Amino acid sequence: MKFILGFNKFKEYLAKLLLSHGLTDIDLSASHKKTGFSVWHINWRRDLNKDFKEDWDSLKREINLYDRALLEKDRLAAKAGLMHASIKIGDLAISPFWSISHDLTKILNNKNYNWPSLGLGYAIPKKYLDEKINEIDQKEWNDLAKIQKILIDLVKSQGVTDEELKRVDKRTGRLIWGIDLNVDFNKVFYEKLLALQIAFEGYEKAFIQEDWRAVRAILQRIRLINFQLYKFLKAIRIALRNARTDERFNWPSFPEDYKVPVHYNYKE
Template sequence: MLDFNRFKACLMEFLQTHGLTYADLKASHKKTGFSIWHINWKSDLNDDFKEDLDLLKNAIDLYDRALSEKDVLAAKAGLMSASIRTLDLSTSSFWSISHDLTKILNNKNFNWPSIGRSYAIPKEYLDKGISEIDQKELVDLNRIQKILIDLVRSHGVTDEELKRVNKRAKRLIWGIDLNSDFNKIFYEKLLALQIAFDGYEKASIQNDRRAARAILQRIRLINFQLYHFLSAIRIALVRVSVGERFWPSFPENYKIPAHYNYK
């Protein structure tokens, strides 16, 4: 499993050597009450990541089970829940790190060394020996891809519509190419993130600040890409879960039947 905690501990050590205390990392804005930092420094990030994955998997399981029982309302609820869980996963695990690294990398008080365009991260920091990410506890995103493809095909969504672009947002109106391999994209990004996490730890131990800065920039980018990838999947899930062409409306005060044991 991707080790967020080791990266968090290494990053926290860097911040503390530059005068930030643990209280600073947990501080909130006086006016809004929102946390200044978006990484949850006091939480077990590995457990949080696993919990978000499990909740997403449970939502997909609800959809599959409800569909097998021809319970279209519970199936719709499962897809709506999956869209929410995808948002939670993309925000808590990836957007938060990307956001905080932007703040760290732009902080002039940290006296980051300059990095020219020709600079390349030394190979010894990026372990090519890591060839795959442990997928045992990861969610199978291709289950979502299959659900989306089956729904659009069975409801007459044309290839032309799937390729249509929202010009203002500069993205597909469906968020993502539904014919792409969701797992391949997800696992490759997670592998790149794990390699970068390990590389940052090595550069920190060597006190190689140029490499550390460059690797943090890479980590920020990968997290940003993961956030947008999951956000794109969420857009597709929202379109198929709320669109009237796909499902009937919920009756007032609808609740998922108790026999699904879904919270």
């Protein structure tokens, strides 16, 4: 079975869970009175699959800009591509991954849902987890490998040592460069996406069968995978930011009102 994006179907069945506990469509679109921010970070009205695909395509566009500009030795346009790639990968980290993780934490910690105890040693029944989902179109989702190559080429060009790349921020306990550049970015991302799709479908099956222990356990799994994907993409963003802001890379400063040259056919 091939991989397909499953954010919308999951959102649909998650909304059914909330509505079954007394929430209304108005509640799902509510905003905080003081801040005006949405109560829920998942956008129930939008096509999440489409949004994800559009953000991914935007990331591709930024990487292509960087590659083309580098070939033309246009360091300003290359820097612009690097900067916007960092922004786009941050967008992907927040929505859908952080948004789903955040809202599931709120749901799972809500005592009003009377979640059944999982008990020690509980395992999600295999009937809910379809391991046949095992294939992703590599041509469609290959841009993290390109980002990884860009980062490796940049650090090598300026003699950034392996020791520095492994250095940890004492305050946060995280790598200063965010991520180990030797990790296979594509492999990590693909495996997590596949695990997420399997869990999405498992949640739907368990919900339909009203197996609330399995629902709780699968939602916990979905929350964890989404948070892992959020941290992973955020770490790549840190590496991209470092590669753009570190003085050793000697990027030129953007002049006021800089725009990418028109021959790149780049839309701001």
